[in-house]
Amino acid sequence: xxxxxxxxxxxxxxxxxxxxxxxxxxxxxxxxxxxxxxxxxxxxxxxxxxxxxxxxxxxxxxxxxxxxxxxxxxxxxxxxxxxxxxxxxxxxxxxxxxxxxxxxxxxxxxxxxxxxxxxxxxxxxxxxxxxxxxxxxxxxxxxxxxxxxxxxxxxxxxxxxxxxxxxxxxxxxxxxxxxxxxxxxxxxxxxxxxxxxxxxxxxxxxxxxxxxxxxxxxxxxxxxxxx
Numbered sequence: 001x002x003x004x005x006x007x008x009x010x011x012x013x014x015x016x017x018x019x020x021x022x023x024x025x026x027x028x029x030x031x032x033x034x035x036x037x038x039x040x041x042x043x044x045x046x047x048x049x050x051x052x053x054x055x056x057x058x059x060x061x062x063x064x065x066x067x068x069x070x071x072x073x074x075x076x077x078x079x080x081x082x083x084x085x086x087x088x089x090x091x092x093x094x095x096x097x098x099x100x101x102x103x104x105x106x107x108x109x110x111x112x113x114x115x116x117x118x119x120x121x122x123x124x125x126x127x128x129x130x131x132x133x134x135x136x137x138x139x140x141x142x143x144x145x146x147x148x149x150x151x152x153x154x155x156x157x158x159x160x161x162x163x164x165x166x167x168x169x170x171x172x173x174x175x176x177x178x179x180x181x182x183x184x185x186x187x188x189x190x191x192x193x194x195x196x197x198x199x200x201x202x203x204x205x206x207x208x209x210x211x212x213x214x215x216x217x218x219x220x221x222x223x224x225x226x227x
Contacts, residue, residue: 018201072103088132
């Protein structure tokens, strides 16, 4: 079962609530699950919570990505209008549609390669394209868009690389929370309360379902992707 890293803390919070209530009963079955273990579980959860709060790069990444996609979207209309010019000029190229397709698929790198090629086609056929009513500012628009998309795409890549390094540095803490506490407590909880309603509180799939209902609602457009 695929569990998103951002779901670790809310899952831990749900589990701690049940485990704290049942700790004495569970410890009676296995002394490993002591109050000290519970406190370590809480402390690790808080440590991960603070790491997530400190992840300002995630906010930056979302902002830059939104700006990058807006730049791409703003090209659709001028490109579609220019494609009519290309057809009237009978130029044998699919570059305009290729750019639109790549940008719609958010393949910015592929879009940039095609924009660069289209700039060369325009420069080589400027007189012909102008005679077919190419807007005078279109070559400059391509150049400006290429530079803006390149700059924003490079910034996005840089932030993603920084986040990956941060995640790698702190990855062990996330792994400890999930492997040493969440899955461990779920295992003992399901074993102790097998056959009872309480077992659901120690079953990750049931916990995730409850988490998603609480977070997204119970249907319609709020339904989250399948996990």
